[in-house]
Amino acid sequence: MNTRIATAAVLSSALALAACQKKxxxxxxxxxxxxxxxxxxxxxxxxxxxxxxxxxxxxxxQMNTVVYFDTDRYNIDxxxxxxxxxxxxxxxxxxxxxxxxxxxxxxxxxxxxNLALGERRANAAKNYLVSVGxxxxxxxTVSYGKERPVALGSNESAWAQNRRAATVTIN
Amino acid sequence: xxxxxxxxxxxxAAPLAAQNQDLGEPMQEGxxxxxxxxxxxxxxxxSFEGNLDDLGIAIPAFATDRxxxxxANANGTAALGVELARxxxxxxxxxxxxxxTGPDSLPTPAFANITSPNWATWSTRGAEMLVHGYVRARSxxxxxVGCYLYDMALQDRLVAEGWxxxxxxxxxxxxxxxxxxxxRLTGESPFFDSRIAYIAETGPxxxxxxxxxxxxxxxxxxxxxxxxxxTALTPRYSPDYRQLVYLSYVDGNPRIYVYDIGTGRxxxxxxxxxxxxxxxxxxxxxxxxxxxxxxxxxxxxRVSANGGRSERLTDAPGIDIGGSFSPDGSKIVFESDRxxxxxxxxxxxxxxxxxxxxxxxxxxxxxxxSPRGDQIAFTHIAGDFNVAVMNPSGRxxxxxxxxxxxxxxxxxxNGRIIQFFRTERNSGRTSLWQVDLTGENERKxxxxxxxxxxxxGPILP
Numbered sequence: 001m002n003t004r005i006a007t008a009a010v011l012s013s014a015l016a017l018a019a020c021q022k023k024x025x026x027x028x029x030x031x032x033x034x035x036x037x038x039x040x041x042x043x044x045x046x047x048x049x050x051x052x053x054x055x056x057x058x059x060x061x062q063m064n065t066v067v068y069f070d071t072d073r074y075n076i077d078x079x080x081x082x083x084x085x086x087x088x089x090x091x092x093x094x095x096x097x098x099x100x101x102x103x104x105x106x107x108x109x110x111x112x113x114n115l116a117l118g119e120r121r122a123n124a125a126k127n128y129l130v131s132v133g134x135x136x137x138x139x140x141t142v143s144y145g146k147e148r149p150v151a152l153g154s155n156e157s158a159w160a161q162n163r164r165a166a167t168v169t170i171n
Numbered sequence: 172x173x174x175x176x177x178x179x180x181x182x183x184a185a186p187l188a189a190q191n192q193d194l195g196e197p198m199q200e201g202x203x204x205x206x207x208x209x210x211x212x213x214x215x216x217x218s219f220e221g222n223l224d225d226l227g228i229a230i231p232a233f234a235t236d237r238x239x240x241x242x243a244n245a246n247g248t249a250a251l252g253v254e255l256a257r258x259x260x261x262x263x264x265x266x267x268x269x270x271x272t273g274p275d276s277l278p279t280p281a282f283a284n285i286t287s288p289n290w291a292t293w294s295t296r297g298a299e300m301l302v303h304g305y306v307r308a309r310s311x312x313x314x315x316v317g318c319y320l321y322d323m324a325l326q327d328r329l330v331a332e333g334w335x336x337x338x339x340x341x342x343x344x345x346x347x348x349x350x351x352x353x354x355r356l357t358g359e360s361p362f363f364d365s366r367i368a369y370i371a372e373t374g375p376x377x378x379x380x381x382x383x384x385x386x387x388x389x390x391x392x393x394x395x396x397x398x399x400x401x402t403a404l405t406p407r408y409s410p411d412y413r414q415l416v417y418l419s420y421v422d423g424n425p426r427i428y429v430y431d432i433g434t435g436r437x438x439x440x441x442x443x444x445x446x447x448x449x450x451x452x453x454x455x456x457x458x459x460x461x462x463x464x465x466x467x468x469x470x471x472x473r474v475s476a477n478g479g480r481s482e483r484l485t486d487a488p489g490i491d492i493g494g495s496f497s498p499d500g501s502k503i504v505f506e507s508d509r510x511x512x513x514x515x516x517x518x519x520x521x522x523x524x525x526x527x528x529x530x531x532x533x534x535x536x537x538x539x540x541s542p543r544g545d546q547i548a549f550t551h552i553a554g555d556f557n558v559a560v561m562n563p564s565g566r567x568x569x570x571x572x573x574x575x576x577x578x579x580x581x582x583x584x585n586g587r588i589i590q591f592f593r594t595e596r597n598s599g600r601t602s603l604w605q606v607d608l609t610g611e612n613e614r615k616x617x618x619x620x621x622x623x624x625x626x627x628g629p630i631l632p
Contacts, residue, residue: 072512074467107599110536110550110578111624112405112449113506113513115418115425116462116469116490119446123467142424143446143464147402152376154596 051097056169060086067125069163071106074121076128084125087167088132095138099169101125103143104150106159111145118143125165140170193401193421194435203632204343204364209317209331217356218324219299223268226356229298230256230263232274233316234282234305241308243338248314251341252279252306255316258345259302262363262389263352266588267612272298285319290326299323302352306344313337318348320355330355342391343631350630360543360585363388366628367590368406368415369603371395372621376599381623383417383430388583388627390617396430405449405579408628409456409476416440416450416459427461429476441474441481449493452476453500454542460484460494460503471505473520484522495540495547496520497563504528504538504547504563515549517563528565535559537579542629543586546608550578550591558591558606571610584629590616592623 048054057065064087067080076084091097103122105114122141130136151158219226233252244251253274260273278292285303293301301321306314317333332351336344343364350361371384383396383403396415397403404425406417415430427440427447440447440461448469451460462471463481469490474481485491487509494505504517513536515529529535533553540547544563551559551568556576561568576594583590587608594601601623603616616625 072508107594108556108576110513110552110556112462112492113490113508113536115404115446115448116464116492119464119469120467120490123464127467141467145425147379147381147404149377149599152597152599154599 050094051169053169056090056097056099056167060090065168066164066166068160069121069165071159071163072109072117074117074124076124080125081128084128085132088129088134091129091134091138097169098138098140099167100140100142101129102148102166102168103141104148104162104164104166105146106162107146107149107154108159109146111147114145115143116145118145121163121165125167193397193399193403193419194430194437195395195398196435202337202340204340204347205335206347207315207333207335209319209333217329218322219356223357224270226269226300227296227298228263228269228271228300228302228352229277229293229296230260230271230273230302231277232256232279234280234285234303236282236305236307239308241314241338242312243314243341248306248308251314252304255304255306255341255345255348256302258342258389258391259349259352262346262349265389265614266353267607267614268353268357269300272296285317288321288326290323293323300329300352300356302348304348306341309335314341314344316341316344316348318344318351320352342387342389346388359587361630362583362585362588362627364631365584366408366412366631367616367625368408368417368628369592369618369625370404370406370623371618372601372623373399379599383415383419384622385415386618393619396432405624405626407450407452407626409452410454410629411456412628412631414476416452416461418448418450427459429459438478441472451493451495453496454498455500460496462492462494471503471522482522484518485525487525493537495538497540498542498544502540502563504540506536506538513552515547515565528561528563530565531559531561531568539581541582541586542584546586548580548582548589550580558589560589560608569610571606571608572604572613574604577604579624581626583627590625590627592625594623 064083067083101122103118105117126139126141149162151161233255235248235252238247238249241248256274260271263269263271285305303319305317313335315335319331320329322329334344334347346364349363354361365388368385371382372379374380380399381402382399383406386393401421404418406415418425419428425446427450428437430437445463445465447461447463449462458473460473462469469492470485471491471494472481472483489508491507494503507516513534515535515538516527518525536550538547538549546560548560551557556578557570558572558577558580559570574593575596577591580589580591588605590605592601593604601621603622603625606613
């Protein structure tokens with residue numbers, strides 16, 4: 001596992017350290033200036049509300065909100081950890097934001113096992129975020145198993161898109 | 172790092188009131204059926220010695236002593252007699268075992284001939300067996316239905332029985348008669364007079380509505396339990412038909428609920444914020460098995476059906492899920508990926524002596540112990556998903572179906588027919604199917620909409 005490197009990477013950023021301050025996170029809504037300063041992808045001047053899904057997507061980029069898994073696997077590979085680090089930066093920057101990680105599977109598994117597998121995937125992503133400093137109390141996991149596919153075909157490409165853990169903000 | 176472990180927030184606990192949001196109106200289920208002795212019980216042995224598939228059975232309309240009004244049929248008891256014979260005919264025909272001929276192509280016997288058939292009328296019709304019956308309206312508004320099975324070659328009665336039913340339960344008398352005929356001719360236990368819980372599915376593949384529904388074994392008396400606002404999955408009838416356990420997302424999370432059919436109320440199987448899956452009853456109805464994921468690790472638990480403390484039965488890292496009791500309650504067959512892929516294991520009911528049963532290549536999942544104890548049905552995954560059986564020692568593997576994705580087998584109460592659901596490639600459409608233990612007789616069960624997760628209850632009291 002490369003969690004140690006990842007931990008160091010995130011901890012080294014001033015953003016993560018902000019979460020170490022003694023004040024309760026709810027009292028620290030980051031000023032809007034920070035948004036534009038640290039998230040260059042945000043271009044809309046008015047901008048969506050901090051913590052909204054729109055804001056989260058704009059800040060980390062759509063592709064970084066979903067990690068993908070191999071068949072029957074739940075390990076976080078290098079590509080996944082890069083995405084999760086990008087998410088961690090966001091959640092460190094906005095410590096009042098709570099979020100859900102949805103675990104999903106492809107359709108080529110039995111229904112009950114897939115519910116458990118989706119939960120395991122959501123937890124793998126959650127554990128990674130916790131390991132780089134995001135409090136577990138801010139992260140909810142839910143498994144949908146194979147019940148909510150995004151790609152509708154019955155082929156390898158569709159299945160690969162459906163084996164995923166998607167991060168969704170709650171605020 | 173330690174400074175980041177902030178105060179846990181109770182953000183995600185859903186209000187208790189949310190539990191009932193997805194439920195329709197409760198409805199009283201039917202009453203028990205009283206069995207009465209007809210003039211004689213079992214007599215001669217069956218003369219027919221060929222293949223049961225070729226056994227012709229004539230089932231003319233049931234006679235009535237007096238054609239009177241009944242709440243069971245707008246046209247009176249004579250019309251009800253025709254309906255009874257039709258239900259029996261379709262029960263037997265759909266089972267694929269016999270060649271039944273129904274009342275629509277047969278003359279109607281006189282009431283007096285029910286106990287002494289006019290053999291000459293039936294001997295020219297090529298049927299080896301003859302079913303006669305009657306229906307009589309009682310003064311208390313209930314119905315008496317008699318059922319007689321005759322062997323044409325012997326010109327003798329093989330078996331007879333009668334039942335007193337409420338008018339609303341008239342179909343049950345027909346199922347009891349079909350069960351009597353089936354059991355007498357095959358030597359197997361009955362199964363028609365039983366109910367099925369399943370998940371009714373509608374809508375596109377990426378936004379399916381999944382509702383808990385119940386129906387008679389032939390699809391009649393269909394009724395939805397949940398409204399479809401939340402996804403419902405994997406139901407199981409309690410052995411006394413009073414409760415259903417199933418998974419619901421009603422509070423946003425996958426959790427197992429115990430739904431009481433009479434009161435329409437439901438409770439969580441266990442008070443925990445962790446997701447719970449895969450509920451199963453013990454054969455005596457005293458325990459519920461369920462699986463719970465804690466930190467992504469799923470294990471199997473057992474809890475009293477009345478609630479209370481749960482007992483954890485597995486502790487392997489990875490996913491231990493499902494679990495189905497042997498009929499005597501002493502063992503549990505379950506699924507685990509501790510070896511690296513889904514395989515079937517067996518353990519004692521207290522969780523001890525866990526050992527792997529499935530060594531068939533590919534993966535093996537969703538084991539269900541037959542109510543007769545002699546077979547375990549499961550989903551075998553080797554490219555396609557198919558329903559298969561093995562014996563309880565892990566031998567005698569037989570694949571019974573050939574679909575692209577057939578999964579989640581459950582047993583008919585007599586342990587001779589297996590039900591499962593089939594998913595179509597690409598469209599994702601689902602349907603219920605039945606297959607017998609030979610794998611030769613496979614049929615689609617008619618449902619009002621797409622359907623999955625069928626679960627058979629026992630024979631009704």
